[in-house]
């Protein structure tokens with residue numbers, strides 16, 4: 610997963626199936642304002658608890674946006690050739706909830722079920738998936754919604770090793786309760802989106818099994 614090379618930046622083609630930039634102009638209290646916005650897909654994410662191992666299941670993956678941001682924090686974003694020895698790709702391997710974009714005309718819970726299977730390898734029926742909450746995944750440039758779900762699995766539900774579909778490269782990882790609790794309490798070594806932190810805190814407040 611960390612074998613990343615030949616990194617190049619370029620302009621966004623206008624036909625990207627993932628993001629569409631545009632500008633909204635409006636008048637607020639008599640003041641004309643412009644907002645530069647991005648149309649993106651809504652998404653789902655799933656907190657997964659493995660009852661067999663008593664651990665939470667997450668995914669790790671290389672995130673180009675995180676890599677770009679980590680490199681530009683060091684002042685090198687305009688380099689044509691990014692030096693991946695100086696900036697190891699490991700900087701941008703995140704720890705996340707299983708998640709996916711809503712790019713099909715299916716109920717959100719069904720999209721969540723597919724992501725649990727594709728990314729993590731557990732085949733469960735959608736009636737075992739509980740809706741937790743919907744929030745705005747971004748409020749400045751996108752306003753897209755993300756719907757969070759919760760499910761419990763056992764090792765018997767595992768049908769593949771997971772890892773994603775098509776060209777996705779995803780590592781499935783199980784972490785014990787005390788480790789994730791330490792992460793969200795201290796913020797130590799967090800390379801994660803807010804949805805991961807929210808999902809873990811929600812689990813600890815609502816579902817944490819009694820020891």
Ligand SMILES: Nc1nc(=O)c2ncn([C@@H]3O[C@H](COP(=O)(O)OP(=O)(O)O[C@H]4O[C@H](CO)[C@@H](O)[C@H](O)[C@H]4O)[C@@H](O)[C@H]3O)c2[nH]1
Pocket residue numbers: 627651652653654705706707708709710711746755775776777802804
């Ligand atoms: N070629 C190409 N160009 C892209 O720009 C480009 N952008 C994506 N892709 C391809 O689309 C698929 C997206 O995978 P998912 O549906 O699993 O969505 P995630 O990337 O996991 O994002 C989820 O999780 C995040 C947090 O954990 C949240 O922030 C998001 O809101 C939430 O959707 C992959 O197959 C990927 O490869 C691109 N493919």
Ligand SMILES: [Mg+2]
Pocket residue numbers: 707708709710728
């Ligand atoms: Mg995903």
